[in-house]
Amino acid sequence: MMALANPGPPVGSEVFAALALLVISFIVILILRYYLPLRTTPAYLLVPVFFALWLPAYIVILMPIDLASSARHDGDAPRGIWLPDRLLLISWRITYWLTFVLTWFILPILAEYSDSGYREPKDRILYSLRQNAQYHLVIFGSAAIGLIYVFISYGVSFSSLKGLVMSLAYCWGLALVIYLMGHGLVAIPRRLFRNASISGRLRRIQAHAPMIYEKLEEAEMALEDLEMQVSELGRRKVGSARNFRDWIEELVEMVELPESHPTARTNRPSGEVDRILPTVITEKYMADLTRRLIRARHARCRYVDEWSRLVESAVETQAILDSAASKKLDFGQPSPHGSFWSRLSLLTPYTRYLLHYRIVPYLRIGLSVLFSFASASIVWSEMVKVALPSLSVIRLTVVHHWNGKQGQVGFAGQVIAALWLVYMCAAALTSITEVKVWRGRALVRRNTAHESAFWYSSQVARLSIPLSYNFMTFLSPEVYKETTFYRFLGRLITMTTASTWFDYLFPVFILFPVCATLFGLYGRVKRLFGFGLDVIEDGDENDNGYGTGSWREGRDLIKRELNGTLGRGRRDAVRHPPGGASGARSIPVLSMPGDEGGSSASPLSRSPNSRQLANTSARRTGTSSSAGASGAASRLSLVDAPEENFFESLGHRLKNTIDTMDTPKWFQGIGQGIKKPKWMETNDGNGSSSSAPSGPGADVRRWFGGGGGEGRIRL
Structure with a gap:
């Protein structure tokens, strides 16, 4: 019994933890390699981004180990993987404070540093410090109220100040993670269930094509300007x-416009072109121009990547759908830019058909049901964790061993806890990449902008601690209050009454993003006001005719891309990677067949005024060339204008929506007179009728069916 009460050093657990850290490090490096070129990316970006991704992954392993280690009681042998309390406390301190410093100071400063646009490092760091100082002044000003409340209630001390900082950081992270996780808990199983239908998946890809193509056109026109x-x-x-x-010479080299590159300059008067540039060139103007140019190049690169992946998905889905007749599936030659697994071919055409057409749809349905149950369990556990913690589904699946009121977590419970954490993190991180409301930031394969990489990694690190603590509260208080993580962070969160009630009541608001995503609220807001989230909701596809979002229009665009009428201009658009001196490689694009001659010249390689545009609400085929030229001139004249605020942007969006609205058919005939009935129309003998008489015999006798040359009336 004494041997059980005093277990030896956890050599096996320490070896397991060390191997887990090596595996996590390898996975993080692969993720960085997927989104960034490791050879040309500077070290000041790779190192902090690596730790911003590595620390949340380490928390997924550290939390189950803490649950098993803290549940050791007198007379009970430790279960599962466990570590000494001192080692756990040091690990949590390093993880928390390093994550705190990364998300609030290091990553934001480096993000603004890379996005400053200045040439000299001193100017870039000063610009970054000014931008972050404005943000932190707002945050600290808001926290002053909480500081006064804590000092009055609990006295002036270092522990009170530390508790306030940790509580405010937790509350801010919890508010963000609840919204993002609520969206992802519905989006993940719904996407799997909807993609189980091959024809439905192809229809949604085609319906999404016009929006991507329109954004690509806008990005390329902005870059051309x-x-x-x-x-x-x-x-x-x-x-x-x-x-x-x-x-200026560096910017010109970054652009590298060929002599034959058509621009809108030749179509504009010289005075209009001169108004593009200010009279006096300042350092602030040069930095702003550099910043906007780099952003425009990355935006173009982002939509080129999205368009390429969309066309590739459409081709593969169409091939799977067509294989139902021949029972054979062949995707053709793999892309030389693809990954190792995409180039590896171990299946025959028949077995590939069975896998993609027969097995994968049912596998997606099964995973959708499993993830739907997991999502419902998480939402249910959020609702009952305060009032009825014994009914929490997560508690029942993680804590398997009970000794009276004390519970222990074994190895099976640790594996299940890690899976719950991975799914919750996946739901939140999926929402970050899908809900594109983050100032145009996006993750692009091998070409992610430096500022976007800093921002996304900071969000991943920011959400890890609140999500881990929120998961821990799903368990019984008898279990999680014994953990090292609770003694380090939880007691400071529950130090004040306000933070305690916030931790208890705010997770209930997970029902709002869940219901908004489940019932398509985002799509309704987008259709009503003209803005919203760039995700296709149920009912966003237009099944009738042509128009914005029509799957038929998307099918035609993809067909034109595959026929080569759009491919050559797209390949020319990515001839130079964004980032200038960073030396990033160009993204892989689809190799589209088509004639390279003048007969198949891509509309993307022409000037903005002569470009064939998609049939969208922002570009109508009936728009005159003069209106297009004036629109281009207005874009150029507003290059130096400051960014719009929310109300100005909303007003402009509403005005553009009203200006580009099609007239309903029932309203088009108003004011054009009453249409004559058929008995009042004449027949010209060729099968065509005319409602207006003409010729020398056009008189009242025609109303009764008589001809002008016959001279008689027929009754």
Whole structure:
């Protein structure tokens, strides 16, 4: 019994933890390699982003180990993987404070540093510090109220200040993770269930194509405007531009417009072109131009990648659908830019048909049912964790061994707890990548912008601690209050009454994002106001005719891409990678067949005024060329305008929606007179009728069926 009460050193657990850390490090490096070119990415980006991803992955292992280690009682042998309390406390301190410093200071400063647009490191760091100082002043100003409340209630001490900082950081992270996780808990199983239908998946891909194509067109036109502005700046050799000659030459080299590149400059008067540039070139203007140019190049790269993946998915889905007749499936030659697994072919055409057409749909349905149960269990556990913790599904699946009121977590419970944490993290992180409301930031394969990489990694690190503590509260208080993590963080969160009630009541609001996603509220808001989340909800597909979001329009766009009418211009659009001096590689694009001659010239390789546009609400085929030229001139004249606030942007969106709204059919005939009945129309003998008489015999006798040349009336 004494041997059980005093177990020896956990050598096996320590070896397991060390191997788990090595595996996590390898996976994080693969993730970085997928989104960033490791050879050309600077170290100041790779190192903090690596730790911002590595620490949350480590928490997935550390939390189950803490649950098993803290549940050791007198007379009971430890179960599962466990570590000493001192080692756990050191691990939690390092993990928490390193994550705190990364998310609130290091990553935001480096993000603004990479997005500043200045040339010199000193100017870039000063710009970054100014931008972050404004944000932190707002945060600290809001926290001053809480500081006064804590000092009055609990006295002035270092522990009170530390508790306030940790509580506010937790509350902010909890509010964000509840919304994102609620969206993902519905989106993951619904996407799996809807993608089980091959024809339905193809229809949704085609319905999504017009929106992606329109955004790609807008990104390329915005980039062309900035490239023309840089080209005009390179021609200015006098005045204040001489002070920034080297900087201007770097921008011109970054653009590298060929001599045959068509621009809108030839179609505009010289005075209009001169108004593109300000009279006096300043350092702030140069930094702003550089920043906007880099952002535009990355935006173009982002939508090129999305369009390429969408076309590739459409081709593969169509091939799977067509294989039902021949019972053979062949995707053709794999892309040379694809991954190792995509180039590896071990299946025959028949076994590939069985896998993709027969097995994968049922597998998706099964996973959808499993994840739906998991999502419902998480929502239910959020609702009952305070009032009825014994009914929590997560508690019943994790804690298997009970000794009276004390519970222990074994190895099976640790594995299940890690799976619950992985699913909750996946739901939150999926929402971050899907809900594109983050100032145009996106993750692009091998070409992610530096600022986007810093921002996404900071969000991953920011959500890890609140999500882990929220998961721990699903268990019984007798279990989680004995953990090292609760003694380190939980007692500070529950130190004040306000933070305790916030921790108890706020997770109930997970029902709002769950219901909003379940019943398609985002799609309704988007259709009503013209803005919303860039995710296709149920009912967003337009099944009738052509128009914005029509699957038929998307099918035609994809067909034109495959026929080569859009492919050559798209490949020319990515001839240079964004980022300029960073040296990032260009993203892999689809190799589309088609004639490279002048007969199949892509509309994307032409000037904005002569480009064939998608049939969307923002581009109508009936728009005159003069309106297009004025619209392009207005874009150029507003290059130096400051960013709009929310109300100005909303007003512009509403105005654009009303201006581009199609007239309903029932309203088009109003004001054009009353249509004559058939008995009042005449027949010209060729089978065509006319409602207006003409010729020398056009008189009242025609109303009664008589001809003008016959001279008689027929009754």
